[in-house]
Amino acid sequence: QSALTQPASVSGSPGQSITISCTGTSSDVGGYNYVSWYQQYPGKAPKLMIYEVSNRPSGVSNRFSGSKSGNTASLTISGLQAEDEADYYCSSYTSSGSLYVLFGGGTKLTVL
């Protein structure tokens, strides 16, 4: 099973909004509402930012939001801040062949 497809990099200026896409298939992203997003700083463990497509864990800024349309999920960060510069990974439950989880290839967010 191939990883979910994410853009390698995105960038934006402070205060702007950016969106990171995550494309899968009907066996994963499109078939279930189990899409999650993680933020990872260099040398650090990932942090859960969004679960079940659009839910934020307690303590995560409301500048982070998630959505899904068809086989593509999206993470939007509004009011971009320097501290948002990190790698972002999407993940999705998949029923393709077995029941497990796929990750995306990751997106490097640069705050200009």
Added chain:
Amino acid sequence: QITLKESGPTLVKPTQTLTLTCTFSGFSISISGVGVGWIRQPPGKALEWLALIYWDDDKRYSPSLKSRLTITKDTSKNQVVLRMTNMDPVDTATYYCAHRRVGIGSSWDFDYWGQGTLVTVSS
């Protein structure tokens, strides 16, 4: 407060078996809904989901690695162990264990992660 910490060898030789232990606190894996998973990340590359064990001893494995992986739990010690056989240099990665988020119904994400442990496979 939930914490997890991975431990194990930092260097293994090709063909050897890797055994990693995740020691956790702040929750019990005997409680309904609880699960602990393993995820790895080769240097400079993406995350890869490996395995997950549930409170009821149900297990899930990545299909591509299923034949090489075994995940077990020791409830009394608050530990989850991952074994990976026939290690290869391509298995060089930081290995993370993580707590499955407990919510209403199913969940397939992790809300608490260990710091990770770098395992290098080299002769």
